Ligand SMILES: Nc1ncnc2c1ncn2[C@@H]1O[C@H](COP(=O)(O)OP(=O)(O)OP(=O)(O)O)[C@@H](O)[C@H]1O
């Protein structure tokens with residue numbers, strides 16, 4: 001790849017950065033050869049900040065979450081720098097990395113059934129994590145902090161004996177046991193029905209504001225993202241294509257991909273008979289395009305798009321596109 005800085009760098013908003021990602025690339029050489037499934041990612045999260053990662057299925061959101069949590073599969077090859085609380089995580093020994101991860105980063109995934117150990121009681125799983133991370137809170141206290149009543153029953157229960165919402169609360173309790181400065185929440189409510197989804201989001205948000213951890217919130221759902229996050233990074237085919245304040249990016253997208261996601265989501269909400277979605281689909285990594293990876297689906301495409309676009313940096317907004325939409329004068333209309 002060229003030496004041009006083509007990743008989008010996010011401005012600092014919320015006090016000191018606790019996580020800084022620089023030129024991060026991830027490949028799966030055995031599966032896709034030299035193609036980067038995460039390509040030159042630049043991103044930072046401020047202390048206590050809520051940042052959304054948004055993009056269609058297969059754009060690399062979960063791989064980014066795993067890279068941040070130092071949980072990439074062993075078949076992945078990562079390059080670049082991930083600095084957590086001032087230390088380059090990737091240059092540390094394995095055991096040191098494990099202890100940093102155990103004490104600073106909590107993870108909440110979509111699928112509690114696979115994230116929890118199915119054969120072990122909730123109490124034993126919480127006890128194990130508390131011990132490893134030197135948590136001060138007891139398992140029962142952790143369950144109370146995620147507002148699970150009947151703590152004695154739940155401590156004894158196996159995951160399958162709980163409802164989806166309860167399991168998700170247990171996952172959040174496990175994340176809290178790590179005294180997190182950062183919680184990575186990867187589609188934490190996708191598997192739940194709408195009412196429970198709202199309760200879990202409210203819980204996460206309350207904990208976030210009381211405990212002050214930063215939240216990396218991975219989601220498809222623009223309505224949730226606009227309600228719960230302050231900044232947003234839009235991903236397409238392993239690259240970050242636009243970043244900025246969530247409200248501004250969603251009201252006044254500059255990148256055609258962001259604009260496509262926004263109209264698809266608006267049409268969903270308004271219950272249009274004819275669902276407006278972006279034509280085509282995300283390519284598999286082995287056939288990612290050179291230049292702008294979105295160009296085969298973009299209505300603004302021209303020849304220049306086969307050259308990778310540089311990142312345009314404007315106050316509060318970064319985007320990587322040769323033909324961005326013009327800035328609307330009055331962001332904040334509606
Ligand atoms: N273990 C793996 N080995 C090889 N390729 C992988 C592996 N895990 C993910 N990938 C590939 O990396 C790309 C990004 O996957 P990822 O799971 O991060 O997407 P995503 O944005 O989280 O999608 P979704 O919204 O469906 O969760 C995909 O092309 C996927 O096939």
Ligand SMILES: [Mg+2]
Nearest residue numbers: 061062063186
């Ligand atoms: Mg995912």
